[in-house]
Amino acid sequence: MSISSSSSSSRSSSLSSSPPRTPPNLHQNSIDPSSRWLVQKFGGTSVGKFAVNIAKDIVSGYIDSNKVAVVCSARSGSTKALGTTNLLLKAASEALARRPKTPSGYVTPVSSGIFGRTEEGSQSPPLSSPRGAEAYPWGPASGMTPLATSSEPALPEFYATVDLIRQEHFNAARVSVKDIGILRELEVEIERDCEWLRSFLSASQVIDEISPRSKDTIVGLGERLACKFMTAVLRDQGVDAEYVSLENVVPPMEDLEAAEDGTLDQEFYDRLSDAIGERVKQCGARVPVVTGFFGPVPGSLLRQVGRGYTDLLSALLAVGLDAAELQIWKEVDGIFTADPRKVPTARLISIISPAEAAELTYYGSEVVHPFTMEQAIRQKIPIRIKNVENPRGGGTVIHPDPEAEVEDDVGSVPEPASPLALAMLSSRASEAMKQLPRHPTAVTIKEHIIVLNINSNRKSVSHGFLAGIFSTLDRFGVVVDLISTSEVHVSMAIEDGLAKKLLERLLRELQKAGTVSVHHDMAILSLVGKHMCNMIGIAGRMFTTLAQGKVNIEMISQGASEINISCVIDARDAVKALNLIHQSCLQLPDTLPTPKGIAVGPWLF
Known part of the structure; x- marks a missing residue:
């Protein structure tokens, strides 16, 4: 087995001078020179619940005709609170928690003397002081009190949290890995990583500081543990996998400069992608299992x-x-026309544009972060969303050119395309069909929204009215989801994530510009679709439908990108509004005619 990496990390046991021997029966990546790479990313829940299925049903099904690289998030736990990343962040907080500082298990009592009051828990010189124990004769006669009857000092609080991380990974390993040799090697790696974490946190406790880069390193341990675990499961299932750590892959930064706002520019990410690609290619025919953590970067x-x-x-x-494709594996079949948990008639979308996917992400649907999507799309690499529980499904493709015909999912058996998808995407569909206005793509809801209304209190509105409002929002770090303005009035929808006291301070500052009213428990309803500006009457249909359903609208906004029409409604009406709009604007007819005589129904307008 090779859980090893060529990383120079001193805490890994992977520093062998030559790669371990590969048993002849292990399944490797395709060696066909024409085979292209597929990158498969698995989330923490998938790694936590479906590791064996990933190895047996997904990775094994692709590597005969492709070269597969696997990327894993930190695995989830048996409960959300026991998720690895949450536990790592908790341990880091516990390492910095205030606690009495004591010498060798003794605390100083509260007392008065010639030097005034001695504070409880103040630190005294240690027994190992150069002046010797005689200079500080702690004991019953000195007035010092033992912390406990035991001579051993109490362990730091974070030790228990690290033990939880260790036990969660041990339990998962013993359930998922049957080969005793592989299991024992994995357990040694888990134990070693947890011991490193304890030492790292102990050092942080001594200096009473965890820098942003140190916090990166702590959180990054979750991906390292997950990838070692996934490597062991793959090898246990007969796949020749190799753990790849990217802790030292970030290229030298001497000739790169961050943008004015401190963010890294595109040149950094271009060079980083080249370095990562070169490192992974060193695995040869082995299936690389790559950590999502890629080491220290400027600014954390x-x-x-x-x-x-x-x-x-x-x-x-x-x-x-x-790569030919980036596959992001989740626990859903792909992107739907609406949340299928709330809208029973929601349909799977077979292909979607990057702009539409970005809008859905912004307004409540968990798709792919727009910046992540941009890195692949700008290089014309499609992104496919797939389901670990339904690996034979075709999923949803976020395609750089959504007008193009999409190839079948390589190495898998896709679901049959819907009649609409065939009509829209097939090269056999008539050109006239492609020129017709399209129907909206999806409807989504973003809950936990607050609406702030600000009316100017000046008879003569100054030119700084809007500037004052937005500078205040900037100081408080508030992101505005929707905004509607006039000369004397501003309505804004923001996420309800501010602490109560911080929100009160924000409102006091905004009241300097005018009268402020606040509406809690609101939601943003967004109808998303490419070329929305060509869909004559779609806005009227949307708002008429809401009115007929007695859903009150607090504010309306149509995005400048013309990708969506959004409005703010009461959160109590969110599910009802979703179903009403889906039925009115997105519901397809029961049947579609044959391509020879395609008729355009009213659902397109």
């Missing part, structure tokens, strides 16, 4: 990218390998 990885850096890494890897 969590600050620059956020917790979605694993998705970004998979896109950069796809670019570096010039």
Whole structure:
């Protein structure tokens, strides 16, 4: 087995001078020179619940005709609170939590003396002081009190959290890996990584600081554990997998400069994708299992990218390998015309444009982060959303050219395309059909929204009215989802994520510009579709439908991109509004005519 990586990390046991021998019965990537790479990214829930299925039913099904690279997020736990990333962040917080500082298990009592009051828990010189124990004769006669009857000092609080991480991975390994040799090697790796974490947090506790880059390293341990776990499961299922750590892959930054706002520019990501691609190609015929964590970056990885850096890494890897496709595996079949948990008639979308997918992400649907999507799409690499529980399904393709015909999912058996998809995408469809106005693509809802209304209190409105409002929002770090303005009135929809006291301070500042009213428990309803400007009457249909359903509209906004029409409604009406709009604007007729005589029904307008 090879859980090893060529990373120079001193805490990995992977520093063998030559790669381990590969048993002859292990399944490897295709060696056909014409085979192209596929990058498969698996989320934490998929790794936590379906690791064996991923190895047996998904990866094994692709590597005969393709070269597959696997990227894993930190695995989820048996509950959300026991998710690896959450536990790592908790351990980091516990390492910095305030606690009494004690010498060798003793605390200083509260007392008065010639030097005034001694604070409880203040630190005294240690027994190992150069002046010797005689200079500080702690004990019963000195007035010092033992913390406990045991001579051993209490363990730091984060030790218990690290033990939870260790036990969660041990349990998963023993359920998923049957080969005793592979299991034992994996357990050694888990134990070693957890011991490193304890040491790292202990050092952080001593200096009473965890820098942003140190926090990156702590959180990155989740991906390393997940990838070692997935490597072991793949080899247990007969796939010749190799763990690849990217902790030291970031190229030198001497000749690269961050943008004025501190963010990294595109040149950095281009060079990073090349470096990642070259590292993964060194695996030869083995299936690389790649960590989503790619080491220290200027300004901290969590600050620059956020917790979605694993998705970004998979896109950069796809670019570096010039992959045929980036596959993001979730627990849903793909992107739907609406949330199928709330709208029973929602349909799977077979192909969608990047702009539409980005709008759906912004307004409540968990698709792919727009920046991650941009890295793959700008290199003309399609992104396919697939379901780990239904690997034979075709999923949804986010295609750089959505007018093009989409190839079948390589190495898998796609679902039959819907009649509409065939009519719209097939080269056999008439050219006239392609020129017709399209129907909307999807409807989505974003809940937990607050609406702020600001009316100017000045008789003569100054030119700084809007500037003052937006500068205030900038100081408080508030992101505006929707806005509607006039000369004396501004309505804004923002996410309800501010702490109560922070929101109160924001409102006090905004009241300097005018009268402020607040509406809680609102939701943003968005109808998304490419070429919305050509859909004559679609806005009228949307708002008429809501009016007939007695859904009150607080504010309306049509995006400047002409990709969506959005409005703010009461959160109590969210599910009803979703179903009404889906039925009115997105519901297809029961049957479609044959291509010879395609008729355009009223559902297109």
